[in-house]
Amino acid sequence: MHPINVPKLSTDENIFILGIESSCDDTAAAVINNGVVLSNVVATQKIHEAYGGVVPELASRAHQQNIVPVVHEALRLANIDKKDVSAIAFTQGPGLMGSLLVGSSFSKSFAMGMDVPLVSVNHMQAHILAHFIKADEQRAPAFPFIALTISGGHTQLVKVNDYFDMEIIGETLDDAVGEAFDKAAKILGLSYPGGPLLDKLAQKGNPSRFPFPKPKVGPLEFSFSGLKTAVLYFVEKETKNDPNFVQENLEDICAGLQTTIVEYLMEKLQNAVDMTGINEIAIGGGVSANSGIRKALKDAELERGWRTYIPNFEYCTDNAAMIAMVGELKYKTGQFSETDIVSKARMRL
Ligand code: KG4
Ligand code: ZN
16 A cells, blocks of 8 residues: 655645536536635537437546646646646545546556645535535535535435535435436436436426426435326327427426426425524535526525525536535644545435
8 A cells, every 4th residue: 555645734825626526427627726726627528419418437437538638728727837836635435436537546556656644525525515616606514514515426315514514414316406307308318418408498497388297205204206107108198199298398398307406406405494593505516507496596595594505506507616625624623534545326315
């Protein structure tokens, strides 16, 4: 095992953390300096569009191709040299194993080559701690707060007591909300990933023409697999009468679906507020880019008296700035990893 060069901690040190994210189909690198993002580079893998979903084997190959140029670009944009990096932080999990291994192998090699500490990061924790990135339009939530993490792989309600003290209080029993967006979009003939496209169409549609059922589960639980089936049956039934039904009503169908999902998420958040007494609400993960949920949360500030926090767009979907942010918080609290640390496809908060 390679010995770690653990730094002496001092609060006023000027530290530069290089963050690496490769858990799914985005190869990302970022540099953060005392909470301020100096660069945030993401190479999105277009190759998966042709398959209507992420192909794990192709994702790891593309990470292999992208990782060195992406890191190079992140250092260049941050205007620093690799010798200036204080520590390297990488996503340990959860995610696709082949994808995670590319980021972890790169990071271990960098740590050894440059003799800097290695910091492992939980991807879901990073989506939550992205709120602590210092940016003009972004405020940080106060502890304790409720985080709703909504991504392509996860849907969780988390009580966040402190940076590294988090408790999952509810989650999905089946599909994640991003998956529900993507699967519904696929049934409607939209290309992958369908979530952002469905969102765009929904903004032009009538939300009340086609309501969809909301699955009944526990107050803090979610279920989305029934919604996908409901969309499939609805489309099958309507296209029997009119083969052009989807094309002719696409915006209204998307608006109906988006409204159903947003109302469902807001109901769960209300339950969490009622049950915990906490009305400090932060969202994270790719689906927090959704215009419907962003608007509903802004409205809740006035209508429900909540304080809501939505990360800047570039820190919602998968990015390495959030990994570097956690890297910095762990660096400052002396939480380093050895070079024999293993990637984890499944990883709890
Ligand atoms: O966090 P993320 O980038 O990757 C994962 O960790 O899964 O989330 C990706 C998910 C995809 O399912 C994508 O369709 C969804 O976030 N997404 C959206 C929007 N932007 C991204 N879903 C709905 N509306 C959007 N605007
Ligand atoms: Zn994510």
